[in-house]
Amino acid sequence: MIVAPRLSTILLAAVTTLVAVLLYSPLFVPIVSSFFPVARGEVDWSSPTVSTYAALAGNHEILAALRTTLVVGLCTVVLAVVSGTLLALYYHGRGAGRSLLQFIVFLPFLMPPIISGLALLIFFREIGLERSLLTVVIGHTVFVLAIVYRTVLTRLQSMSRTLVEASYDLGATKWQTFWRVILPNLSSAMIGGAILAFALSFDETMITILVTGTQTTLPVRLWAMMRLGFSPDINALVALILMFTVLLCALAARFLIPRQVATQRS
């Protein structure tokens, strides 16, 4: 009776370990190779180096792509947060045709990126819009809009109506209530949604490949370089980006999760 559950627990733990190893092996490769020379599947453990990180500072092509990615990400976030919040308010305010609208907003997120990307590619061609960073920003915004919208709407729906009623009782106008009561209550959801949107935009590859012009983002630049193989400084960049994204998502979790903790404290 005691032995059987123990055995099953050991088996479950073994599978979990296997999954963790499988999931982390692709992360391990670039991080290790950013510190040690690697050739033909063998790591040279004898000569650790940080020269890859120094070389990165001199790789202008990659740094330019990184800068482009950040600019695209910021533009996407601003557009997605503003329109996502407005759409959430519209849905929550029982606007006409809200279910249909919600369905349209979710479409690019549900459809495979290749379909959204190709549809935009043809669309841009038909309206005569040259492929550029603008088209990339549009592509990213359409893709991440659903995330921001959903995050803000969830917060709106969990907001207590007494807050708004109290505001009206105290004589506030519609606009005062919006700016002083509703918006401050939404702010942490908006920030959390913005961080998630930025993380998605930062790594978006499939839509970007299809709608990008000559100037392009980091993932697409990396994709183009992959055929030739990477120089070691790319591994350094990847290690840094991974650290950065983990921090970013820890931040997002902080804004989205500890609501009760925050309200209890204040």
Add this chain to the structure above:
Amino acid sequence: MRSAGLARPVAIRWSPLVTALAFALPVVFVLAPLAIFLVYSFFSVDQGQIVYAPTLANYARFFTDPVFLPVFWRTIMLCLSVAAISILLAYPTAYFLTTLRGRWRYALLMLLMVPLLMSYVIKIYAIRSILGLNGFLNKALVGLGIIAEPSTLFVFNMNAILLTLTLLLIPFAILPIFLALERIPQVLLRASDDLGASSLQTFLRITLPLSLPGVASAASFVFVLAIGDFLTPQMVGGISGFTFGRILYSQFGTAFNWPFGAALSVALAMVVIAAILAGERFGRNRGASL
């Protein structure tokens, strides 16, 4: 109805102008492109120029040409296998997580989600360097004496795509299964135990059936993400690993036949919609809430 509370005082009436503004962005940048895309699938190409005259030729070609349907089915089977393997690995993992207590449970869950944050392109590249003939996997297998010399079994073919997609997508299978398992009320398990069921019986007759909606969602997620991917097959598929996504992508590059590519996309969209609907239909959690 609870959610109606806030709305009524704030937004008394939406004017048609506001409605038009709300619809403007989604309609122009989502609905219009998809509609134009659909229409494109009925056009054709003549000497590098798109002919704007309706025809069913693209669909006829898809169904009659000996190339496309077999690749289509093979890709569907490939992605079903990816979903199946992901679930076989993700289910025990998710189950193990739910046996852990409090903080450990979520810490480990987070740990298994972190790889999602890593650049997709870099992960594909890293897996490629693991799988290759001189890759880490072959080195390890030879080093451990499991095989005598490097195997070509998983070197840039369909198997490589299968392995790579599974590695990339397992986290998407763990999460829904974990959420479904976590929702199962502990009372049910204790009642089953009190009534004399063995732990295996409890698992087979209570836990497993109640977690199936999570499995359905997981399968639908992984399948949809796998079938839409054209980067992975391009990178690790070599010459023999030809998938539908790759063919579709090539219509917009080397082959330059946008209308035909649009028709292929419509076929892909049908499969994706079917998978999402199936995931919705079987992913509903019935009876697990108490």
